[in-house]
Amino acid sequence: MDMETGNNPSGTDSLSEAKADDNFLQDFYSELKGAEDEAESEADTASSQPFDSEEDASAEQPNEGSEEDATTEEDEGSDEEQPDDEQAGEQTTGPDDTTEVEVDGSKVTLGDLKQGYLRQSDYTQKTQTLANERKQFEQATKQADLHMRDEYVKHLKQAQQLVQQLVLPQEPNWNELAQEDPGLYVQLKQEWDSKKAGMDAIRNQIASTEQQNQLRETELLKQQQAEAAQELVKLHSDLVSEERQDGQTETRGQNELNSLWKYGSEIFGQDLMQSVADSRYLDVLRKAQLYDRMKTQEDQVKQKVAKKPALAKPGAARASTTATKEGEKKAKQRAWKSGKASDADDFFAQILSKQ
Template identity: 25%
Template sequence: MESESNNLETGTALSLDEAADLISQTLDVSEDSFVEQPDENVELPEVDEVVEAPETDETPEEEQYFDIDGNQVSLSEIRSSYMRQSDYTKKTQEIAEQRKYYQENQRDINTLRSEAMQGIEALKHQISIEFRQMEYPDFDYLAENDPGEYVRQKAQWEKREHAVRQIYDAENALKQKAAAYEAEQHQAQIQETSNRFFEKYPDLKDRTKADEVFSDITGLLMETGFSEPEIKSIADFRIIDLLYRVVQAEKAQKAIPNVIEKINKKPVISAKENSRKTSADYDRQSYEKFNQSRSVADAAALIKNLL
């Protein structure tokens, strides 16, 4: 005899068979809902080709030339360059809009995934109650004494087991999709942070300098006790910017003893030479200013004078 329990969401009675059918229907809908369309328009179009003007029978006007950085450039070349740049800018803006739409669409899909996960959790709870309340059929007895009932209950039980497998498979698939979405969002944030960082510090676009800076930042985090996963999870521009400034300040502080030693080794200036200020005078003034303020800016100015 099949038992019944209250549906968690509606409060109506729901048999195990009905729960199994509901699971199958839910999974079928979810499967179709989460088919993500590839973003076919994210590649930059080629803009190197120049659109040629149609041929006419009119006599062409004399070409005008302009001096640009010592080079003679024709008016037609300037116009073609402008058209290419204008077209490139337009295409870039279109692509930016497409990417924005794609990201918003992905957020909507991820929201649907979250809602589906909640529904799956409710169904899992419901079906677990049903299984606990019913006895496992004695298939050996039924096969020997009531073959017809054996076939019916066997098919019914296999249907329920199939529904359980479906729900767990769907749960795992949704978790994988959600994890992929989080990774994609994290990568997008890293790219945005990178763009903002190099825009603020253009001199670090040099690969050698950038590698040194990020190595110093990583070393600082590891010394502070951050684990490798924690370091890789940092993608906020504000945090990266703050870490960079801390590293730079620490470097300036470590250089101060050498600077002081260098100043102390400066030769004594004779009275005759006092008629005008020398580089040593400026070095000492910088040192005295730093000694009073102890600021990173004054330390950097002092180090710069001594280089």
């Protein structure tokens, strides 16, 4: 046994080495298999990661695109709205003060034109106010002058009476004095004549002043009456006398004024009418004249209608009658309200048209 064992030592070693090699190969194969599995796992992971990043990128991209699209839409919306704002600005914004226009062959800016208009308007208003104040001042001055002259005449008369009582108490009998004392007669006669001349001068001054006062009062009254007539014409256009195309002056307005004067003289008397210098009184008088004239014409129309027989047709349209009466009523109210002779004529023309 020992010989066989001793004789085959290399066989045992070879078997052991074969087993060891076999175990090494199994371990190596296991490690290699694990490495391959890890490599495949990493490859799978690497191949799946780009796909995930692309999904993330594609998931994020719509958000960026939506923001850009929203910004673009807002810009486009603002661009679309901007022309409306510009058009609105063009519609509301007019020419400014620097715009030049041509006036009487010269170019001026609207600003200068506005300033010129304001200055002209202010100048016209101030001129009108100044004219009214001057007119009032002139009338007040004339009234004061007349009052002072009246006072002056009054004092002259008082001085005349006083001088006559003190200086010339009573004229002596010159014939008797000349016979009794010729020398005294001459002396007293000279003194008397001198004093009498002074009294005559005072008397003449009083008469002259009174005459001047009368003329001034008449002139002032005429001026006031002329101004009152102008104010009355402004209130009643039918009193205006216009110039015709042939150069002649229309006399209708003057004729109406003359008829108004005659109407007032018949009611108040000529003396009182000559002293009227207030347009308010004349306005009331004119309205009364037009009313009386309208009543007279209305009475005349009623008399004419009463003389004619009634020709009523059976079944006549009531609407026409109602419209006619309504037109007459309006015409009458218009004539009464305006006080114009033309409106009164229209009213009576409607009445006469039914006949």
